[in-house]
Amino acid sequence: xxxxxxxxxxxxxxxxxxxxxxxxxxxxxxxxxxxxxxxxxxxxxxxxxxxxxxxxxxxxxxxxxxxxxxxxxxxxxxxxxxxxxxxxxxxxxxxxxxxxxxxxxxxxxxxxxxxxxxxxxxxxxxxxxxxxxxxxxxxxxxxxxxxxxxxxxxxxxxxxxxxxxxxxxxxxxxxxxxxxxxxxxxxxxxxxxxxxxxxxxxxxxxxxxxxxxxxxxxxxxxxxxxxxxxxxxxxxxxxxxxxxxxxxxxxxxxxxxxxxxxxxxxxxxxxxxxxxxxxxxxxxxxxxxxxxxxxxxxxxxxxxxxxxxxxxxxxxxxxxxxxxxxxxxxxxxxxxxxxxxxxxxxxxxxxxxxxxxxxxxxxxxxxxxxxxxxxxxxxxxxxxxxxxxxxxxxxxxxxxxxxxxxxxxxxxxxxx
Numbered sequence: 001x002x003x004x005x006x007x008x009x010x011x012x013x014x015x016x017x018x019x020x021x022x023x024x025x026x027x028x029x030x031x032x033x034x035x036x037x038x039x040x041x042x043x044x045x046x047x048x049x050x051x052x053x054x055x056x057x058x059x060x061x062x063x064x065x066x067x068x069x070x071x072x073x074x075x076x077x078x079x080x081x082x083x084x085x086x087x088x089x090x091x092x093x094x095x096x097x098x099x100x101x102x103x104x105x106x107x108x109x110x111x112x113x114x115x116x117x118x119x120x121x122x123x124x125x126x127x128x129x130x131x132x133x134x135x136x137x138x139x140x141x142x143x144x145x146x147x148x149x150x151x152x153x154x155x156x157x158x159x160x161x162x163x164x165x166x167x168x169x170x171x172x173x174x175x176x177x178x179x180x181x182x183x184x185x186x187x188x189x190x191x192x193x194x195x196x197x198x199x200x201x202x203x204x205x206x207x208x209x210x211x212x213x214x215x216x217x218x219x220x221x222x223x224x225x226x227x228x229x230x231x232x233x234x235x236x237x238x239x240x241x242x243x244x245x246x247x248x249x250x251x252x253x254x255x256x257x258x259x260x261x262x263x264x265x266x267x268x269x270x271x272x273x274x275x276x277x278x279x280x281x282x283x284x285x286x287x288x289x290x291x292x293x294x295x296x297x298x299x300x301x302x303x304x305x306x307x308x309x310x311x312x313x314x315x316x317x318x319x320x321x322x323x324x325x326x327x328x329x330x331x332x333x334x335x336x337x338x339x340x341x342x343x344x345x346x347x348x349x350x351x352x353x354x355x356x357x358x359x360x361x362x363x364x365x366x367x368x369x370x371x372x373x374x375x376x377x378x379x380x381x382x383x384x385x386x387x388x389x390x391x392x393x394x395x396x397x398x399x400x401x402x403x404x405x406x407x408x409x410x411x412x413x414x415x416x
Contacts, residue, residue: 119255127337
């Protein structure tokens with residue numbers, strides 16, 4: 001009886017959080033929201049098809065979105081009442097609409113460059129997305145990868161330094177991936193060979209990455225930034241015709257190679273995990289390592305290489321922070337993105353596609369914070385700064401529901 005009650009309480013958690021957020025948005029962004037108009041710019045002067053801006057009152061937008069959120073909440077509650085799982089896509093849609101309402105509230109009396117917002121959200125989502133792929137690959141074979149933050153940071157550092165010294169950004173990109181993979185090997189060795197507590201090892205590696213990069217940044221990069229920390233950014237690759245589509249064209253088809261690689265990698269990870277024998281073996285190791293060992297799968301080797309290859313992808317994600325965006329390395333520039341990637345893995349239920357969709361939501365919340373600082377100076381900076389982390393907290397606490405990680409996740413395997 002106790003177990004049954006606990007399951008019911010957990011299952012009602014998602015509609016309860018949805019309802020709370022929906023009411024807040026309906027009241028504060030709608031009923032008592034800003035009356036100023038918001039102009040959504042749908043196309044720029046260089047696009048073939050020109051669309052008129054969409055103008056709507058900020059409080060009216062908040063009211064409409066609030067009603068839609070209440071409808072989604074009611075549907076989620078109905079599913080729970082019928083003892084059915086609330087699809088992750090309901091949570092994604094709810095989160096996207098909530099951010100739209102926040103955008104409309106922040107932009108009262110201003111013009112919203114929609115293509116710029118969406119394109120920037122995608123760019124900022126790439127390191128989270130690739131970090132999440134590292135997390136998915138590791139946890140699917142039973143290793144908890146807390147060290148994603150450190151892998152992103154070392155990747156960003158190496159991409160900046162090597163690109164500057166060699167004058168070749170592709171070499172910097174590859175070096176970032178290799179360095180993060182070697183960094184990830186440490187986690188794999190301690191977790192698989194020495195059966196160490198995986199979370200502790202991950203935390204130590206994160207601290208180590210912060211210490212090493214801060215030391216070299218202070219000792220060398222700040223002394224000679226032109227010779228060690230001026231990598232520039234990768235060129236923009238525009239796909240003809242597709243990049244001229246209003247709104248989504250510039251966002252999706254006018255980007256750096258790192259963005260295109262990230263999308264391709266997500267598809268590849270999904271395909272390998274769920275459509276190949278290699279992925280089936282990896283998932284077997286994460287669910288029931290003893291059974292996998294019994295049928296001849298080398299559990300230790302599988303875990304080692306999947307964790308290492310995950311680090312390779314996280315290194316690419318780190319490189320996007322420097323040569324794919326900022327153009328230089330800064331102290332602790334990963335800024336907690338590795339931990340957001342972990343939240344994305346959980347929110348995405350250890351599935352590459354779902355995790356990538358969640359990463360896009362977080363990317364949108366980050367660009368919202370950056371953009372809002374420019375157009376809404378009256379809003380406290382601390383409130384705007386906490387938006388991505390508040391989204392993370394609400395998503396993990398409220399929308400995860402009864403997600404089940406791989407059964408052997410975080411459990412060392414000792415061959416009998």
